[in-house]
Structures are given as structure tokens and as C-alpha cells.
Amino acid sequence: MNPMDPPDPPGPDPDPADPYAAAALAAYEGSKALAARDAAHRAHTERLLLVCADTLDACGRLLAHGPGSDPAAYHRSVELVARQLETAVTGEGLEVIGRVGERADPATHHVVRVRAAPRGAGEDEVLEVVRRGYRYRGHVLRAARVVVAAAGGTGEGPSTSRTTQTDGTSPRTQEGTTHG
DSSP, X not given: XXXXXXXXXXXXXXXXXXXTHHHHHHHHHHHHHHHHHHHHHHHHHHHHHHHHHHHHHHHHHHHHHOSTTOHHHHHHHHHHHHHHHHHHHHHTTEEEEOOTTSBOOTTTEEEEEEEEOOTTOOTXXXXXXXXXXXXXXXXXXXXXXXXXXXXXXXXXXXXXXXOOOTTSOOGGGGOOOOOO
């Protein structure tokens, strides 16, 4: 049974002489709906696990062959695998939190450092993403760890030598996956 199918037509009316018939019919209908939701959840989980398995296989192939004589090609291959995984999980509803240039929000960003605002940067603007955060179905799984701009920052000034990847994160974004 596909949970997206229209519901089955109602069953026979319960016997009015049997006081438990209506309750039994309601319990039966409820258990059918629960079974359908469980099946849909199982299918969703299996799709996501297959994406993870494909990613693990790709990582295994990359590790087996190593960078060889072309480190740039190896780097591009690793980036491709990472983009494929990110595309798959964002397609399943995972949202990335923490992009350079956005305004830091206390509900989704954890400020790890404050720097004097460079020219053109707004107050609380994210200057660097130390570790991306993630949200799933409106729930923050992990807050982004960020460096923000402030008019009276710590005096460190903007970092002009820091490289930023195409996804708006610094290379240090790839830290561990613990919450916080």
C-alpha cells in the first residue's frame, strides 16, 4: 500500500448492538494507517542509506587509487563525491546553515570569533564559516560555527589570506561532526 494512494473506502458500519465494534473498527483503521506510514519511512530510509552506500563506495575507490600523479584530478574527484552526497541529502530535506555573507542568527549560528568589520560588511555578517551547521525539518541538528563582523571587533581585522571554497565555507569546515 502506497501512503500517497487515496484511502480505502470505509468498511462496513459497525453493529450498533456490539458496543466494542466501533472501537475495534477505529483501532483497525488506525493500525492500517500506522503500517502505511512505517512502510513509507522504511522506503525513505533505504533510499538515503543507498545514497550513503554509493558515497562510501566512491570514497573507497578514491582511497584505493590515491592521488597518483595528478593531485588536482584527485581533488576534483573528492569534490565531486562531496557534491553528490550533499545534493542527495539536501534533496531529502537536510538544509545547510552557514554561508559567508549572511547575517548570523543566534538560533542557527554559534559565534566562535568576532573580527572588526571589513569595508562593506554589515554588523553580524558571517565572514568565515568554521563548521557548517545543518537543519532537518525545521529542527537545528547542529548550529554553524562562524566568525562574524562587528564594528568594535577584537582588532584582528579581516583575514584577506583565507581561502574560501565555492560553497562559501573555509577549508576548516570539514571538522568533526559533533553537535555544537
